[in-house]
Amino acid sequence: MNLVTNSLLSIIIPLYNEEDNVTLLTEKIHENLVGYTYQIIYIDDFSTDNTRNVVKKMKDDKVHLIELKKNYGQSMALAAGIDYAEGEYIITMDGDLQNDPSDIPQMLEYAITGEYDVITGIRQKRKDSLVKKIPSKIANFLVKRVSNLDIQDNGCALKVFSKDIVKELNLYGEMHRFITLLAHFEGAKIKQVPVKHHARHAGVSKYGLERVFKVVADMMLLLFIRKYFQRPIHLFGILGVLLIILGILINAYLLIIKFGFGQDIGTRPLLIFGVMFILAGVQLFTIGIVMELLIRTYYESQNKRPYRIKNISIGGKKE
Numbered sequence: 001m002n003l004v005t006n007s008l009l010s011i012i013i014p015l016y017n018e019e020d021n022v023t024l025l026t027e028k029i030h031e032n033l034v035g036y037t038y039q040i041i042y043i044d045d046f047s048t049d050n051t052r053n054v055v056k057k058m059k060d061d062k063v064h065l066i067e068l069k070k071n072y073g074q075s076m077a078l079a080a081g082i083d084y085a086e087g088e089y090i091i092t093m094d095g096d097l098q099n100d101p102s103d104i105p106q107m108l109e110y111a112i113t114g115e116y117d118v119i120t121g122i123r124q125k126r127k128d129s130l131v132k133k134i135p136s137k138i139a140n141f142l143v144k145r146v147s148n149l150d151i152q153d154n155g156c157a158l159k160v161f162s163k164d165i166v167k168e169l170n171l172y173g174e175m176h177r178f179i180t181l182l183a184h185f186e187g188a189k190i191k192q193v194p195v196k197h198h199a200r201h202a203g204v205s206k207y208g209l210e211r212v213f214k215v216v217a218d219m220m221l222l223l224f225i226r227k228y229f230q231r232p233i234h235l236f237g238i239l240g241v242l243l244i245i246l247g248i249l250i251n252a253y254l255l256i257i258k259f260g261f262g263q264d265i266g267t268r269p270l271l272i273f274g275v276m277f278i279l280a281g282v283q284l285f286t287i288g289i290v291m292e293l294l295i296r297t298y299y300e301s302q303n304k305r306p307y308r309i310k311n312i313s314i315g316g317k318k319e
Contacts, residue, residue: 009038009108010087014077018095019050020202025097026058032101039064042095043081046071075176082166090161092179097201098127099158103193107160110191117165117188120180121156121195128197139177146222149184151192158195174218181222232295236288240281247277 011029015022022042029040043066044052055065066080078092089111093099099121107119126133136155143154154177165188169179184190228235251274254265265271 007037007088007112008086009033009036009089009091010081010085011038011040011091011093011104012043012078012081012085013040013093013095014043014045014074014081015047015051015055015095016045016071016074016077017047017049017051018202019047019054021095021097022051022054023058024201025095025101026060026063028097029101030062032104038062039085039087041066041081041084043077044068045073045077073174075171075174078176078179079171082169082171085163088163090163090166092157092159092161094157098198099156100196100198103158103195104160107158107193107195110193111160111162115189116191117162118180118183118190119160120151120153120190120192121158122153122192123156123197124194126197127199143178143181147181147184149181149190151180151190153192154178154180156195175222178218178222232291233288236284236291240283240285240288243277243281243284245281247274247279247281250274250277 013025018025026040029038040060040062041064042055044055046068052065052067055063064084066084068077068080081092082090089108091104091107093101103121107121110116110119128136132155136153139154140151143149143151159180161183165183165186168186169182171179171182175182180190224235250270254268254271254274257263258265
């Protein structure tokens with residue numbers, strides 16, 4: 001416990017119209033983290049109610065408030081909080097009191113062992129409507145299908161990260177729901193623990209069934225980034241070559257029946273398909289080349305490397 005209490009914790013909580021929840025949430029965090037050194041980082045995502053003023057009136061030295069200039073969404077709010085955070089361990093949770101701060105100490109016990117980089121919650125007896133459960137189940141299914149990561153509850157916002165992992169994550173769009181998967185792609189070791197889940201204390205949910213389409217779109221993007229970000233020519237080039245070959249075979253067949261059997265091919269839809277396949281194949285192959293050059297520019301212009309080194313040893317000893 002001493003290692004935890006001596007380490008600074010950064011608790012990152014995005015807020016959007018949570019004026020009736022934020023005070024009670026702050027009190028519960030204080031109650032459950034007695035003896036810990038921590039900062040509470042609220043990110044107000046351009047709330048239209050009185051959330052910002054409620055936070056300011058607390059006049060609590062442990063509470064930090066980041067006010068965004070417009071509504072960016074939860075991913076950007078989390079990214080702002082992560083960039084600002086100074087803690088050795090960074091904790092994320094929602095601001096609607098559905099996550100329980102009393103679960104944080106048990107999650108930290110796994111974090112301090114050094115064996116895990118991410119500790120993520122599995123919500124027990126989830127108190128949500130089908131409108132929220134359906135996208136979550138779809139996300140969980142897709143993650144299992146397209147990756148080697150078996151996460152039972154990707155939608156749980158209550159997570160504990162080691163600083164070195166979470167600072168390397170790039171959150172865009174709606175990627176917050178796949179933050180555990182992003183960490184996995186960076187080589188993080190992940191531990192899942194059961195956590196409590198409560199019904200929303202006040203306010204209304206900001207989620208709808210449109211999240212289903214966002215989940216699918218984001219998962220397709222993640223799949224591309226995972227498999228082809230450093231080698232896009234392997235995706236677009238191979239597809240392009242296959243289409244070109246298919247187009248050539250179709251046109252060769254049409255030439256044979258035109259000049260070998262004297263049949264008219266000018267009105268055949270197959271001729272159009274043959275030409276279209278060749279043109280589409282050339283375009284895909286060209287896109288692959290252009291993206292390959294862009295990836296090289298991305299790394300070389302910023303002196304970045306397409307890999308992360310975990311440890312370096314000399315003579316069996318860590319450098």
